[in-house]
Amino acid sequence: MQNDKLLSAYEQMLTRVKDSSKTSHTLSERIDRAKEKALEFEELTREEAEKLAYYVKRDLHDAAHTIVETEHELADWLRFDLELLEERFIDLFSVMEDPTRTELDHLAEQAKLASEWTSGEVTGAGTLYCASCNHSLQFYQPDFIPACPNCGSTLFLRDADSLEE
Numbered sequence: 252m253q254n255d256k257l258l259s260a261y262e263q264m265l266t267r268v269k270d271s272s273k274t275s276h277t278l279s280e281r282i283d284r285a286k287e288k289a290l291e292f293e294e295l296t297r298e299e300a301e302k303l304a305y306y307v308k309r310d311l312h313d314a315a316h317t318i319v320e321t322e323h324e325l326a327d328w329l330r331f332d333l334e335l336l337e338e339r340f341i342d343l344f345s346v347m348e349d350p351t352r353t354e355l356d357h358l359a360e361q362a363k364l365a366s367e368w369t370s371g372e373v374t375g376a377g378t379l380y381c382a383s384c385n386h387s388l389q390f391y392q393p394d395f396i397p398a399c400p401n402c403g404s405t406l407f408l409r410d411a412d413s414l415e416e
Contacts, residue, residue, distance in 0.1 A: 254395060257303065260295055261373050261393040264307050278315075282308050303373065310375040313366065313409050370398045370405035379407035 267285035268278070286304040289295045295303065368379050374396050379388045386401035398405050 257295075257299065257373060258393050258395070260289060260299070261303050261306060261375075263294070264289060264303055265375070265393075268307065268311075278311060279308070282311075306373045307375075309368075310377075316366075317409070366408060366410075368396055368407040368409070370396050370407075372396050377409065379409060382406040382408055 264282070264285045267288055268281045271281045271284050274284075282304050285307070286300045289300045289303070290297060367382070368374055372395070373393055374390055375393050376390050379390070379396065380386070381388075381399040381402060381404050383404035383406070384399065384402040386399050388396070388399075388407065396407060399407075
């Protein structure tokens, strides 16, 4: 029950970030406002709101980093056929298509600092790779990250290529 609440709150936070794009200038401001709304409406505790805001920031920063560094479409970042995703979730991530190049560069730099995902955290759609054995986990919607089913590791990266560095 608690997990469902947090997954739903993650999606709600993404929706609020997208919906506030006309009233807030930066992505960080939009995420902070979405977090404050969750607290104002008593949807989450402060600790839960802080964690989910971090997860949303991390996932959107990672998307920005990938877009800036590789100049690929969002489909390449997701690493699987977008037709499998619900149309509304794709729309939530479209917020990454609008920011200015300066903001994307700034987000890409921040993404380098938050490039690891850990079991028990919430992540958005995409593919994570085990940092120990390179086993891939695909997420088609927000979900909690499990331990690696192959080796039991709890550390994951978004980009399999970074495992070789």
